[in-house]
Structures are given as structure tokens and as C-alpha cells.
Amino acid sequence: MRKSRRISFLALPYGVYAMIFILAPILLILFYSLFYQGSKGFAFTLDHFIKFFNFREPVYMQVLLRSVKTALISTVICLIFGYPMAFILSRMRPSVRNMVSFLFVLPMWMNFLLRTYAWMTLLENTGVINTLLASIGLPPVNIMYTEGAVIFGNVYNFLPFMILPIYNVLIKIDKSLIEAAGDLGANFVKTFIRVIFPLSLPGVTSGITMTFMPAVTTFIISKLLGGGQNAQIGDLIEKQFKSVGDWGFGSAMSVILMIMILIAAGFMNSYEKEKSAGGVLL
């Protein structure tokens, strides 16, 4: 054991790199959110946070709330449509399902801006879908530049992140458990509710994490599909850095976002642990 300790110095370059490029930036963001640059150097201030948590005029909190709401709806839709797909996929023969699961990853290799742009082409008021609808005499759908369009874009971009973790857990479920449930008289629905679904929960939680986190922080999908009125918290941060130039306020919002993500991740993590501990106890 002691002999191998010596090679831990191999992590040194990374240690240095992580200090400068991972830890320092986080500290700097904290610093910028809590200090402002006056004439006599930096001075402590809580103004940036007070501006955000202004209860009399909660414009910024409303944006945050809207982002959380849109992300939640998108995640639920992804779960509703993704779970059955993952289940169907897990029941295919291994040779087939490898190929098919690969087909789920493939679209992600095309630049997501381009895919989102292609949806704009499809969904526009005079776009491909409405032309098709009109040709068979159906009324057009005017979804572009609404909150619905933002949710649509989120679901499109993050659906594979819901399907794949669930699928990965489903294929690892011990087949004999399902057979045992059948032998003990459970029909398919009962087996699913009592055996398969509970066992697949770790996949569901990581699917939810992998969909919700990027959905709540996205800024570009909302800009392209949602137009101006459906700005998300990400758009607000981007604006502070790219056009307004209020880095302090932008940093404060980044800090709030970071804390939210850490809490959510911790919550998911503890939930997963609880689940597995419960499984052992039972």
C-alpha cells in the first residue's frame, strides 16, 4: 500500500489546475456578488441580493419562479413519455436494443442550436407543420413564441437524458424477480406497479436530475423559441454579462442558481441513499 502512495503526485497538475480554474472562479463569483467596486477599492454590499429578493417588485423572482415552473413541466412530460419508451426498449433483444439505444444518442450529436432552429422552421406560423395541417383542412397551431414552445424545446432537447438512465436501470433488473411475481399470481399490471417500477426508481431520479437541471438553467432555447416575453433566469444572467454589464448582479443570480442546484443535487442524492437503505432493510 505504502509503495503506491508515492504515485499520488500524478494528481498534482490537476490539483493546481482545479484550484485555478474550478475553485477560484467560484470564489470570484461569490466575491463579485458580495462586493462592489467603488472609488476606494472594493466594499461589502448586499445590494445585489436585495435587488433580486425585492418582495415589493418581485420581477426577478418571478423569472426564477417561471424557470422552475417551465423546467418542472418539461421534466414531468419527459418522464411521462420517456418511461414507456425506456420500458419498451428494455424489453427488446440485447442486439436490437443496443442499436436502438444508440439511435437515441445520435440526435444529440447534432448541434442543439441547429436542431432548435430546425424546430423553428417546422413550427412557424407559416412553417412546414402548419402547411401540412392546412392541406388536410385542419386549423393551424400557433405555438411559436409562447411558454409552450419553450417547454416543447426543453422536452425535445432533454428527452434522451430521461430515457437512457431509466433504460439502464431497467435492463439490470433481475429477471427472476419478475418471474417470481408472475409465479406468485401477479398479473402484468400488478408486477409492474409492485416490482418493476419500485426497482427502477434510481433510474427515474437520475433521469429527473439530468432533465431538470439543464432545463432550469437553459438560456438559449427560451430565447429562440420563446421570444422576448418568456425569458428564463439563464437569459437574465446572460443579459447582465453580455449587454447590461452589471457583473455584481449577474454574479449574485449565478450564486443563487448554484445554491439551488446544490440543494437539489443533495436532495436527490439523499433520496437515492434512503431508497437503497430501505431496500436493504426490507
Next chain:
Amino acid sequence: MKRFLKALKGTYSALIFLFLYAPIAVLIVFSFNESKSRGAWGGFSLKWYEALLRNSEIMQSLFNTLLIAVLASLIATVIGTAAAIGINNMRKGMQNLLMNISYLPVLSADIVTGVSLLILYMFIGIPLGRVSLLLSHITFNIPYVILSVMPKLKQMNRYTYEAALDLGCTPMQAIWKVVLPEIMPGVVTGAILAFTLSIDDFVISFFTTGAGVNTLSITIYSMVRRGIKPEINALSSIMFVVVLLLLFVVNIRSTRDAIKQERQAHSNRSLRSVR
């Protein structure tokens, strides 16, 4: 009933695939469109593929994207693999600390990473441009390399390394000749992952690049607002086909393994029934 269920499953899968592939089909179809409009079909043409080669803005950003992706993934793979080996040989406490730090960029939102790196570069005076872009890409790549190499190190029998030392290898030789070949699959996965993340990144590049240095994603972003040039459709169709072929080759191997396993399981079953 069974046939009905099967049809239902098939229809459902087909609808999901239609949803996932519709925009890609649109891009590929319109890359062959004679007319410049993205609403109407003006006949088949290859002119956008020709125009692509002459479009210096797109070609320049393609060059930047590939250059940065290659450099960043190479550097990240070297630093990350060394880090994983080092971390694996540390005391538990240190190990946890470094792994948690590595999770930070993976966990945190791209926009936060991008913004915080921008502040860092401004603070220590690194000019925004290719260098800052490269540094940012290395930063978000390393954790993914570590996370793909680590499981392979954990699976490895640690006595093989010690046996190499007992047989007279220096620690470096042992790592080079024994550990590295063993963890190679993880290293390759990490490198590929890093490369693709680099190519696909928009958010972090958007915040940490300077005027005039554009990657493909940034060029696309600025075009989306002015209207996408059809040349971009041509380029993305080419990239899509290249990736498709690459992944297909990689995947065929794992599929072949799966088929082998299936056959084995099948013959086991028939053996059992004979018995």
C-alpha cells in the same frame, strides 16, 4: 391482444423517433434545396455544399472548433488520466475532496461555469480569445475524463501494479506498462467524450471567447438571429453523416458482443432443456 400490444409498442417507438429526428431530417432535406428560403422547396441542388467550401466565415469557425476540440481533449485526457491514477492512490479523505471538486463543473450549470470563467480571465488578465477558449474547454473536459477512467481503476486488481514493482519496475514503468494498458478503454471513452463535449459546447464558449474568434456553435448562434445560411445545413448534414458512420463502427463491436451473448444464452437454454 398480444398483437395489438406489439403494434402499440411499435407505433409509440416510431412516434418518439419521428419527434427526435424530424428537425434533423428538415436540416438534411433543406441542405439540398435549390431555393434559399427555408419554407419552400425549390428543387434538388448541391450548390450549398459548393458554397460551403467558399464561405470563409464558416470554414474559419469549423477550423477553430476542431483545433480547440483536439487540443482540449488531448490535454484534458493526459491531465485527467494522470489525476485519476494519482487520486486512486490517495488517502480516502483526500480522494473524496478531489472527487467532489471534480463533480462541481459536471453538476453546476454551464452558464455558471461560463460566467465564472469569464470573471476569472478578466480578473487575472488573460485576454479573451483562442487561449481563454482552450483553457475553458480543458476545464470542463478534465472531470469527464476522470469520471470515465476512475471506474476502470477501481475494477483493476491493485496487486498487478505491486507485482510489477516487485519484479523490478520503477513506479513510472509500472504505470506505463501495467496500469495504462489496463485502463485504456476508460481513457479512450474519456477522450471521445471530451472531444464531443468540446465540439458541441456553446454556452461556455459563448462567455469565454473574444471578438473575432468564433467556434461553429457561436457562428450558428449569431446566424440564428440573422437567419441561418443554407451552407450551415450542408455542413451539419456532412457532420451528421460522419458521426453516424463513426458511431456505427464503434457500436457494431458492442452489438456483436451482445449477439454472441444472446447465442450463448440460447445454447445454454437448449442444453438445459436437453438435460
